[in-house]
Amino acid sequence: MRLTRRDFIKTAGAATGTLAITSAIPMPAWAEGPAGGAILTAGRWGAMYVEVKDGKIVSSKGALPKTVPNSLQQTAPDQVHTTARIKYPMVRKSYLENPGKADGKRGNDPFVRVSWDQALKLIHEQHSRIRSSYGPSSIFAGSYGWRSSGVLHKAQTLLQRYMSMAGGYAGHTGDYSTGAAQVILPYVLGSVEVYEQPTTWPMILEHSQVVVLWGMNPLNTLKIAWSSTDEQGLEYFHLLKKSGKSVIAIDPMRSETIEFFGDSATWIAPNMGTDVAMMLGIAHTLVKKGLHDKAFLDKYTTGYPQFEEYLLGKTDKVEKTAAWAADISGVPAEQIEKLADIFAANKTMLMAGWGIQRQQYGEQRHWMLVTLAAMLGQIGTEGGGFGFTYHYSNGGNPTRVGGVLPAISAQIAGGSSAGNDWAVSDAVTSIPVARIVEALENPGGKYQHNGKEQTFPDIKMIWWAGGGNFTHHQDTNRLIKAWQKPELVVISESYWTAAAKHADIVLPITTSFERNDLTMTGDYSNQHLVPMKQAVPPQFESRNDFDVFADLAEMLKAGGKAVYTEGKDEMGWLKQFYDEAQKAGRAQRVAMPQFNAFWQQNKLIEMRKNEKNEKYVRYAEFRSDPVMNALGTPSGKIEIYSKTIEGFNYKDCPPHATWLAPDEWKGSADKDQLQLLTAHPAHRLHSQLNYAALRKEYAVADREPVTIHPEDAKARGIADGDLVRVWNARGQVLVGARVSDGIKQGVICIHEGAWPDIENGICKNGGANVLTADIPTSRLANGCAGNTSLVYAEKYKGEAPKLTAFEEPPIVTA
Numbered sequence: 001m002r003l004t005r006r007d008f009i010k011t012a013g014a015a016t017g018t019l020a021i022t023s024a025i026p027m028p029a030w031a032e033g034p035a036g037g038a039i040l041t042a043g044r045w046g047a048m049y050v051e052v053k054d055g056k057i058v059s060s061k062g063a064l065p066k067t068v069p070n071s072l073q074q075t076a077p078d079q080v081h082t083t084a085r086i087k088y089p090m091v092r093k094s095y096l097e098n099p100g101k102a103d104g105k106r107g108n109d110p111f112v113r114v115s116w117d118q119a120l121k122l123i124h125e126q127h128s129r130i131r132s133s134y135g136p137s138s139i140f141a142g143s144y145g146w147r148s149s150g151v152l153h154k155a156q157t158l159l160q161r162y163m164s165m166a167g168g169y170a171g172h173t174g175d176y177s178t179g180a181a182q183v184i185l186p187y188v189l190g191s192v193e194v195y196e197q198p199t200t201w202p203m204i205l206e207h208s209q210v211v212v213l214w215g216m217n218p219l220n221t222l223k224i225a226w227s228s229t230d231e232q233g234l235e236y237f238h239l240l241k242k243s244g245k246s247v248i249a250i251d252p253m254r255s256e257t258i259e260f261f262g263d264s265a266t267w268i269a270p271n272m273g274t275d276v277a278m279m280l281g282i283a284h285t286l287v288k289k290g291l292h293d294k295a296f297l298d299k300y301t302t303g304y305p306q307f308e309e310y311l312l313g314k315t316d317k318v319e320k321t322a323a324w325a326a327d328i329s330g331v332p333a334e335q336i337e338k339l340a341d342i343f344a345a346n347k348t349m350l351m352a353g354w355g356i357q358r359q360q361y362g363e364q365r366h367w368m369l370v371t372l373a374a375m376l377g378q379i380g381t382e383g384g385g386f387g388f389t390y391h392y393s394n395g396g397n398p399t400r401v402g403g404v405l406p407a408i409s410a411q412i413a414g415g416s417s418a419g420n421d422w423a424v425s426d427a428v429t430s431i432p433v434a435r436i437v438e439a440l441e442n443p444g445g446k447y448q449h450n451g452k453e454q455t456f457p458d459i460k461m462i463w464w465a466g467g468g469n470f471t472h473h474q475d476t477n478r479l480i481k482a483w484q485k486p487e488l489v490v491i492s493e494s495y496w497t498a499a500a501k502h503a504d505i506v507l508p509i510t511t512s513f514e515r516n517d518l519t520m521t522g523d524y525s526n527q528h529l530v531p532m533k534q535a536v537p538p539q540f541e542s543r544n545d546f547d548v549f550a551d552l553a554e555m556l557k558a559g560g561k562a563v564y565t566e567g568k569d570e571m572g573w574l575k576q577f578y579d580e581a582q583k584a585g586r587a588q589r590v591a592m593p594q595f596n597a598f599w600q601q602n603k604l605i606e607m608r609k610n611e612k613n614e615k616y617v618r619y620a621e622f623r624s625d626p627v628m629n630a631l632g633t634p635s636g637k638i639e640i641y642s643k644t645i646e647g648f649n650y651k652d653c654p655p656h657a658t659w660l661a662p663d664e665w666k667g668s669a670d671k672d673q674l675q676l677l678t679a680h681p682a683h684r685l686h687s688q689l690n691y692a693a694l695r696k697e698y699a700v701a702d703r704e705p706v707t708i709h710p711e712d713a714k715a716r717g718i719a720d721g722d723l724v725r726v727w728n729a730r731g732q733v734l735v736g737a738r739v740s741d742g743i744k745q746g747v748i749c750i751h752e753g754a755w756p757d758i759e760n761g762i763c764k765n766g767g768a769n770v771l772t773a774d775i776p777t778s779r780l781a782n783g784c785a786g787n788t789s790l791v792y793a794e795k796y797k798g799e800a801p802k803l804t805a806f807e808e809p810p811i812v813t814a
């Protein structure tokens with residue numbers, strides 16, 4: 001299965017054919033000036049109007065009406081004009097003097113400004129040398145990350161398109177988001193589930209009685225979507241709050257969402273990483289009280305009897321009682337028993353986020369949730385069952401009908417079947433995305449993945465475009481060491497991120513406000529089609545990823561640029577994408593003007609509602625006829641026990657949902673250690689926007705905040721607002737204390753995404769991943785386990801070092 005991340009949306013068709021653009025192309029928005037008012041564009045955080053004065057963006061705001069504000073929409077001026085921008089192409093000084101050498105100086109060497117010609121020539125020469133010496137698998141272009149919205153300016157796709165033309169590359173599989181769940185759930189449900197449209201919100205609002213938010217913080221995470229948010233998810237959570245339905249939130253932290261619900265939600269705070277134990281306690285209570293739905297289990301599932309033996313302690317002599325679960329999770333047994341009663345007595349929707357599976361043994365979490373939902377017997381009913389995307393990209397907002405934009409692909413149209421004998425290769429090998437450092441450390445090493453033995457490639461060149469791997473990957477100090485090994489590291493970026501500062505060659509790239517593009521909103525709804533109009537000219541010497549790779553394609557072979565671009569410029573591509581969406585849209589009776597008129601209008605297009613889609617109930621068809629509508633599992637049923645997984649014989653991923661104590665958790669902690677939660681930030685998208693003025697909203701003592709319980713703070717002499725040193729054997733960071741009873745005692749939270757800024761061995765900007773362990777979730781999925789770490793904390797007593805995260809590195813003349 002080649003599931004390309006969130007690109008599951010059925011597009012109107014892949015980009016095809018070479019099409020010379022002859023029609024009059026309208027003037028770019030920025031050339032017309034803001035006379036007609038603000039310019040419409042979009043980011044991950046939604047459709048936005050930007051206001052331009054004297055060639056500068058002075059303000060931005062959301063273009064859709066909303067009840068819950070979205071702080072990220074005000075950041076366009078900072079995104080374009082921050083001093084953290086990379087202005088010119090740069091080469092590391094020693095690399096320029098002695099190209100192709102891994103000299104151990106990455107991150108510790110000044111940069112030299114070069115011309116674009118010089119930079120591209122150097123890349124071309126070194127890329128060619130490495131490719132001919134070591135082959136395509138030595139070139140890592142997996143380049144994971146949340147590049148900007150848009151169907152044309154897709155940084156990693158454009159990189160891979162170029163690398164495909166050059167003869168292939170090493171890519172990645174999976175993602176950091178749902179690394180564990182997306183690999184285990186196909187064995188359980190026959191679907192990745194974590195990127196599927198769940199039962200719609202109208203059905204929930206009408207039929208659910210109890211809504212459970214299991215490790216889920218939609219108030220933060222619904223500020224964005226993979227395409228661009230349609231902003232409906234938060235409206236629905238607002239309606240849920242107003243509905244008076246019973247909402248139960250299970251989270252070690254009193255998240256923004258729990259604050260939002262206030263008195264209308266019950267907050268239950270387990271120890272981190274103990275959800276499976278808690279769910280087992282609920283499941284045990286159901287069995288003890290005879291509340292589990294035996295008829296459902298018989299008809300729709302397989303393997304329940306084996307699971308029940310484990311639940312009742314027949315296989316391991318440990319009965320998974322509520323009291324047993326209370327001991328592990330820190331949630332009182334009576335509360336666990338009460339949850340069982342409530343779930344069984346009501347139409348209950350178990351919604352879950354993904355932070356619970358970004359942990360060691362993360363595979364078990366969603367498997368256990370599905371098992372619990374199966375025992376409740378409400379899967380496939382209106383308003384009951386489970387859903388894993390209500391916190392993400394507006395899952396549950398009914399799918400619209402109309403046009404859907406296609407997008408540029410990593411393959412050139414036609415491929416070999418069209419007589420195109422280059423530009424047809426793909427990733428020649430792939431690594432699980434979160435195993436990049438292990439691959440660098442252990443070239444040629446064998447490892448287990450999802451039932452197979454695989455081999456790490458010997459990576460000699462890395463090109464990252466559109467991802468922030470120095471913030472997103474675990475154990476930063478280990479990464480920095482491994483990062484010295486390749487012979488060439490290229491980073492395409494708009495900002496001086498830590499990854500850029502650790503590169504050999506750095507290319508300045510436009511932000512989405514400096515180019516034209518198109519996007520849909522709402523990954524599940526496809527609610528709007530939005531023109532992303534250029535607002536200002538490219539800043540300094542920044543260029544579009546598309547143009548950079550087109551030039552490099554020409555250097556591969558004369559005529560390469562025409563192959564890469566398929567003979568189309570930016571507006572030519574956009575017209576083609578729009579025309580395809582328009583054709584489908586019109587067939588669905590959506591009024592879509594001709595492209596030029598659409599582009600001039602500066603308006604988004606809303607797709608049409610569809611009654612059937614409004615009433616979608618996930619697994620309703622399976623429930624109505626499990627034979628005709630069998631699941632894609634070997635048994636066609638929900639697999640509570642998987643024979644396939646049994647066959648893999650992995651101790652770290654047993655054949656039914658199982659409580660496995662992590663290496664680092666409360667139960668293994670000494671008296672001073674705390675569990676580290678690295679939740680997703682409210683006012684950033686990961687590392688994106690860390691430099692923005694919005695940072696003042698959350699920074700404490702000008703550092704990334706650490707949320708710490710009053711008792712834990714008191715024991716360490718830490719007061720609110722203090723500088724705090726947090727450390728373990730892997731590293732240390734400086735953070736600012738936010739003392740709050742809104743977190744479970746024994747857990748502290750440093751949100752992921754602050755830019756690493758390491759000096760004298762301490763990260764001055766509180767980069768959470770300096771502390772986290774770079775371990776796989778298990779051999780099954782090899783997912784990211786960034787939420788499984790123990791740390792120490794103390795009041796920081798030294799002189800506070802100057803924050804340099806958002807400054808340029810030293811730049812010298814050659």
Ligand SMILES: Nc1nc2c(c(=O)[nH]1)N[C@H]1C(S)=C(S)[C@@H](COP(=O)(O)OP(=O)(O)OC[C@H]3O[C@@H](n4cnc5c(=O)[nH]c(N)nc54)[C@H](O)[C@@H]3O)O[C@H]1N2
Pocket residue numbers: 144145146147148153155176177178358465466467468469471472473474492493494495497509510511512545678679680685686687688752753768769772784786787
């Ligand atoms: N400890 C811990 N670690 C985590 C997580 C966690 O929960 N805990 N979460 C994980 C998850 S789920 C994810 S998805 C990852 C996120 O990791 P990433 O997706 O890598 O994080 P971003 O900060 O969004 O990085 C995107 C980068 O792309 C750049 N960019 C934007 N637009 C363009 C463009 O048009 N062209 C180019 N060339 N560059 C562009 C931005 O400037 C930014 O540096 O982090 C993971 N890491």
Ligand SMILES: Nc1nc2c(c(=O)[nH]1)N[C@H]1C(S)=C(S)[C@@H](COP(=O)(O)OP(=O)(O)OC[C@H]3O[C@@H](n4cnc5c(=O)[nH]c(N)nc54)[C@H](O)[C@@H]3O)O[C@H]1N2
Pocket residue numbers: 176177178214215216217220221222223224250251252253255270271272273274275352353354355356391392677678679680681682683684685686753787
């Ligand atoms: N504003 C904003 N929105 C985002 C992102 C962002 O960076 N900023 N990132 C986007 C991306 S790429 C993704 S993948 C999604 C991430 O979506 P999620 O993975 O769901 O987000 P997290 O914040 O990691 O976790 C959600 C909640 O789970 C809780 N949690 C963590 N560990 C445990 C645990 O062991 N048990 C329990 N019960 N709860 C736990 C956290 O405290 C948090 O409140 O969000 C997306 N949306």
Ligand SMILES: [Mo]
Pocket residue numbers: 176177178
């Ligand atoms: Mo993610």
